[in-house]
Amino acid sequence: MFDLLGIALRGLLHRKKRSWLTIIGILIGITAVVALVSLGTSMQLAVKRSFEELGYDVMMILPGELGGGFGGPASFGASFEIDVDALSQVEGVGEIGLMYYASIYVKASENEGFLDALGVSENIFSFFKVEQAAGRRFAPGDRNAVILGVEVAEELGLEVGDTMEIEDRPFTVIGIYSADSRLDEDAILIPLATMQDILGTRGVSMVFVRAAPGYRVEEVAKRIEAFLYETRGRRDLSVQTMEEVHEVVQRALGILGAFLGGIAGIALLVGGIGVMNTMYTAVLERTREIGVMKAVGARNSQIMLVFLLESGLMGLMGGALGTGIGALLNFAAVAAAKAALGARVLEYGISWWLVLGVLGFSFLVGSLAGLLPARAAAKLDPVEALRYE
Amino acid sequence: MNDEVIVRLEGVWKVYRMGRRRKIEVEALRGVDLGVERGEFLAVMGPSGSGKSTLLHLMGCLDRPTRGRVLFEGEDVTRLKPSALARIRNRRVGFVFQSFNLSPTLSALGNVELPMIFAGVPRKERLARARELLSRVGLSERERHLPSELSGGEQQRVAIARALANSPDLLLADEPTGNLDTETGQGVLSLLSETNREGVTVAVVTHDPEVAAIARRRVRIRDGRIVGGDDV
Numbered sequence: 001m002f003d004l005l006g007i008a009l010r011g012l013l014h015r016k017k018r019s020w021l022t023i024i025g026i027l028i029g030i031t032a033v034v035a036l037v038s039l040g041t042s043m044q045l046a047v048k049r050s051f052e053e054l055g056y057d058v059m060m061i062l063p064g065e066l067g068g069g070f071g072g073p074a075s076f077g078a079s080f081e082i083d084v085d086a087l088s089q090v091e092g093v094g095e096i097g098l099m100y101y102a103s104i105y106v107k108a109s110e111n112e113g114f115l116d117a118l119g120v121s122e123n124i125f126s127f128f129k130v131e132q133a134a135g136r137r138f139a140p141g142d143r144n145a146v147i148l149g150v151e152v153a154e155e156l157g158l159e160v161g162d163t164m165e166i167e168d169r170p171f172t173v174i175g176i177y178s179a180d181s182r183l184d185e186d187a188i189l190i191p192l193a194t195m196q197d198i199l200g201t202r203g204v205s206m207v208f209v210r211a212a213p214g215y216r217v218e219e220v221a222k223r224i225e226a227f228l229y230e231t232r233g234r235r236d237l238s239v240q241t242m243e244e245v246h247e248v249v250q251r252a253l254g255i256l257g258a259f260l261g262g263i264a265g266i267a268l269l270v271g272g273i274g275v276m277n278t279m280y281t282a283v284l285e286r287t288r289e290i291g292v293m294k295a296v297g298a299r300n301s302q303i304m305l306v307f308l309l310e311s312g313l314m315g316l317m318g319g320a321l322g323t324g325i326g327a328l329l330n331f332a333a334v335a336a337a338k339a340a341l342g343a344r345v346l347e348y349g350i351s352w353w354l355v356l357g358v359l360g361f362s363f364l365v366g367s368l369a370g371l372l373p374a375r376a377a378a379k380l381d382p383v384e385a386l387r388y389e
Numbered sequence: 390m391n392d393e394v395i396v397r398l399e400g401v402w403k404v405y406r407m408g409r410r411r412k413i414e415v416e417a418l419r420g421v422d423l424g425v426e427r428g429e430f431l432a433v434m435g436p437s438g439s440g441k442s443t444l445l446h447l448m449g450c451l452d453r454p455t456r457g458r459v460l461f462e463g464e465d466v467t468r469l470k471p472s473a474l475a476r477i478r479n480r481r482v483g484f485v486f487q488s489f490n491l492s493p494t495l496s497a498l499g500n501v502e503l504p505m506i507f508a509g510v511p512r513k514e515r516l517a518r519a520r521e522l523l524s525r526v527g528l529s530e531r532e533r534h535l536p537s538e539l540s541g542g543e544q545q546r547v548a549i550a551r552a553l554a555n556s557p558d559l560l561l562a563d564e565p566t567g568n569l570d571t572e573t574g575q576g577v578l579s580l581l582s583e584t585n586r587e588g589v590t591v592a593v594v595t596h597d598p599e600v601a602a603i604a605r606r607r608v609r610i611r612d613g614r615i616v617g618g619d620d621v
């Protein structure tokens with residue numbers, strides 16, 4: 001078997017240019033597969049991470065129907081008022097976090113303009129990850145205190161302890177959060193009460209509720225829905241559990257993945273047909289050699305194996321190179337996403353099982369594409385093959 | 390069964406079907422009876438198209454007769470499976486062709502190794518044996534050369550070394566000097582005689598009387614029938 005591999009390798013090396021062209025055909029398909037699968041994995045991992053940080057025992061109350069998803073603009077669109085005290089009395093409701101989203105006017109020395117701002121209850125940090133780069137978080141009694149995203153801090157030249165103006169009121173910078181946070185680093189945080197005061201509202205954009213220990217999230221969500229309908233008389237708010245949102249997002253990613261996978265599959269099919277074509281040509285060209293191999297006692301199965309190994313090797317080489325290029329593309333995509341969107345939105349989507357799987361798969365594609373040509377070679381009549389000009 | 394006979398053809402016919410509907414029949418062999426004795430040096434002579442190559446292929450189990458029987462070392466090979474025939478060709482027979490038929494992708498050494506690879510001989514043993522054979526045909530210096538880098542005479546010597554790789558009982562040569570000049574041909578012929586002296590049965594197809602003269606026995610074939618020879 002190992003020695004037959006040597007013969008196959010010689011066959012490949014003997015027609016270098018054509019072998020390479022064929023390998024490139026496979027390479028393109030495998031590159032597409034690896035790039036797209038890893039991109040899908042990157043997105044799924046990123047989504048999974050953000051949900052894990054939030055915790056599966058958390059649900060959100062948002063205006064409108066399910067589908068906006070966490071972090072989507074739809075969920076920040078409208079504000080609504082809610083009786084937090086009554087909500088906390090609902091059975092199974094644990095910790096409650098509040099958030100108000102708005103674009104507000106800020107001014108620091110020479111710079112001024114609008115920034116995304118989140119008015120948050122001081123316990124909001126237990127609901128999602130905010131990495132403190134400097135200073136502290138909100139404490140009870142904080143009024144005109146602000147925590148800046150690291151980008152804002154840099155742009156405005158502000159440090160912890162400095163003061164700035166927000167909607168013409170003086171604020172003290174008490175902290176700065178880093179790019180590793182689940183917030184855009186060009187946003188700012190202020191206490192919810194202050195935000196409501198500035199905007200003259202009692203509303204919120206989003207409510208986070210954690211199920212109390214021992215309660216199932218889905219059950220609590222149902223109770224909250226009933227409570228909301230009872231107190232408001234209409235279904236203008238929806239309760240989303242992380243499970244639900246996660247499912248919706250994963251399903252969407254799954255469909256995207258299948259679509260991309262289909263495209264990659266077609267590319268690979270074309271590559272496979274290229275291998276088949278090359279192998280048929282090789283069998284034809286080497287008819288006489290096949291006759292000779294049979295004359296010196298090669299069994300049909302051995303001839304078949306030589307040609308299968310040859311096409312499998314082409315698949316494997318295309319697969320190895322394609323995996324490398326696809327992995328580079330994935331790194332590039334992660335880097336580009338980070339450069340464009342600031343926060344680390346994507347995870348690396350290359351895993352050992354993907355690499356090994358793809359290598360095995362590309363060898364298989366090559367061998368399968370070579371199956372018919374190899375069979376044709378094995379079935380040649382030795383005498384006719386020897387007479388072939 | 391005569392133990393002294395290595396291969397025997399009994400009433401052998403070979404009919405090729407040609408044409409679009411395979412309706413045209415070409416009778417390459419028409420009832421051949423021939424026994425090749427162990428240790429002999431046989432020359433098969435005859436005009437072009439008389440069926441010499443066909444006869445040689447049948448003797449070497451490369452092909453099967455349309456009618457009649459081929460007994461190889463006493464065994465009727467007519468109904469053997471392709472894999473069994475391959476095994477006989479691999480272990481018991483060595484072929485040498487007019488156009489050398491070396492594998493163009495393999496070096497001289499690789500070509501000599503080839504039958505041993507198919508026989509499953511371990512690499513170390515195989516290399517030693519291939520080197521020994523190449524030195525026997527005087528090509529030790531050329532083991533790394535590809536066939537395209539060798540002269541015709543050298544290629545044919547590699548082919549003979551390859552044919553002897555698995556120590557066959559029967560060496561079959563189809564016009565081995567047909568593509569060589571007289572002098573180079575002489576070298577190849579003496580190699581065949583030497584092989585025969587070492588105990589290997591040799592059958593050579595030729596229409597060169599000089600080649601036939603070296604053989605210990607001659608048979609003449611015409612239109613698919615044996616028409617004469619030393620013993621007919």
Ligand SMILES: Nc1ncnc2c1ncn2[C@@H]1O[C@H](COP(=O)(O)OP(=O)(O)OP(=O)(O)O)[C@@H](O)[C@H]1O
Nearest residue numbers: 384405407415417436437438439440441442443444
């Ligand atoms: N595969 C084949 N299909 C059809 N006809 C064939 C085939 N092989 C041989 N023949 C025919 O059978 C006859 C004998 O062929 P063979 O090759 O045995 O002759 P030969 O004596 O070896 O001739 P040469 O000296 O030219 O090599 C010829 O008429 C040839 O055309």
Ligand SMILES: [Mg+2]
Nearest residue numbers: 441442443563
């Ligand atoms: Mg002939």
